[in-house]
Amino acid sequence: MAHSKSGSLKLLFLILVTLSCLVVGNAAATDVIVVEGMPNSLHPEGDVVDFTLKIGGLQPQVSKIEFETDLQPCNESPLWNITEPGFLKLPEGETIYNNQTLNFDILEDSSTPVIIHVVGKAPQITEVIQAHGLVITTRDPRKTGYTHYRVQSFDKDGFVVGKADTKVFNIEIPEEASYSDRLNAVPDQLLRDIIIDLHDKGLTFEANLLLDYSEAKPLGVSPLLVGIGLVIVAGVALLIGLRIGYARGYNASVRENEYKH
Structure with missing residues (x-):
C-alpha cells in the first residue's frame, strides 16, 4: 500500500514538473507593454499609428532579440526610436531605425x-x-494579420526562447464597404454579375457607373437592350484586362533583362 502511495506521488510530481516546463516554454521570454497610444485592431490603409513599447522581464537565457512590424516608415519621423536602450547592445549607439525588422544582441x-x-x-x-x-x-487580397509589433527572443545558439509577443491589426477600405452595400441593393442579377466582373478586373470607375445606373432606374430603356449592352461592355473589359496583363508581363521582362545587363 505504501509503495502504491509513493508511486502515485512520484507520478504526480513528474506531471507537475512536465506541466511547469510546458508553461515556461510557452511563456513569452520578455514582458512587452504598450505604455502609450494603444494601437487599434482595425486601420484604414495609410493610417498613421503612434505608440510606445516598454520591454522588460528578460529571461536569463535570452541572448538576442528581434523586433518586427508591418507598419511602413513615415516621412515625418523614424519607424523605431529607441529612447531608452536598456539591455540592448546597440551598434555604435544608434537609436533610430526605419527597417521593418531589427535584431540586437543583449547586454549580459x-x-x-x-x-x-x-x-x-x-x-x-x-x-x-x-x-x-x-x-x-x-x-x-490580404487584409488581415498585419503586425503592429512582434517581439521574439533567442538564446546564444539562435534557438527561439518562449513565444513571440505580437499585436496584430486588419486593414479596412471604406470604399469597399460602400461598394458591397450598393451591390447588394442591385435587383437585377445579370447587372449585378457584370458589376462584380468589372470590379474584379479593377475597372472600379465603370462598375460605379453601372451602380449609379441601377440606383437611378431610368425609364424607357429596354431591359434586353441594357443586358446586351452590358455583356458587350464586360467582354471589352475582359479583352482590355488581357492586354494590360500582357503589358505588365512584358514590362517586367524588360526590366529584368535590363537589370541582368
Whole structure:
C-alpha cells in the first residue's frame, strides 16, 4: 500500500514538473507593454499609428532579440526610436531605425527595460494604374494579420526562447464597404454579375457607373437592350484586362533583362 502511495506521488510530481516546463516554454521570454497610444485592431490603409513599447522581464537565457512590424516608415519621423536602450547592445549607439525588422544582441550585465517609440503607416494595399486610357484599381487580397509589433527572443545558439509577443491589426477600405452595400441593393442579377466582373478586373470607375445606373432606374430603356449592352461592355473589359496583363508581363521582362545587363 505504501509503495502504491509513493508511486502515485512520484507520478504526480513528474506531471507537475512536465506541466511547469510546458508553461515556461510557452511563456513569452520578455514582458512587452504598450505604455502609450494603444494601437487599434482595425486601420484604414495609410493610417498613421503612434505608440510606445516598454520591454522588460528578460529571461536569463535570452541572448538576442528581434523586433518586427508591418507598419511602413513615415516621412515625418523614424519607424523605431529607441529612447531608452536598456539591455540592448546597440551598434555604435544608434537609436533610430526605419527597417521593418531589427535584431540586437543583449547586454549580459543589464536588465534595464527598453523603451521604444514606434510611428508608422498601415500598408497601402490599393494600387491605381493608368493604361490605355483606363484607370485600373487593384488591391492586395490580404487584409488581415498585419503586425503592429512582434517581439521574439533567442538564446546564444539562435534557438527561439518562449513565444513571440505580437499585436496584430486588419486593414479596412471604406470604399469597399460602400461598394458591397450598393451591390447588394442591385435587383437585377445579370447587372449585378457584370458589376462584380468589372470590379474584379479593377475597372472600379465603370462598375460605379453601372451602380449609379441601377440606383437611378431610368425609364424607357429596354431591359434586353441594357443586358446586351452590358455583356458587350464586360467582354471589352475582359479583352482590355488581357492586354494590360500582357503589358505588365512584358514590362517586367524588360526590366529584368535590363537589370541582368
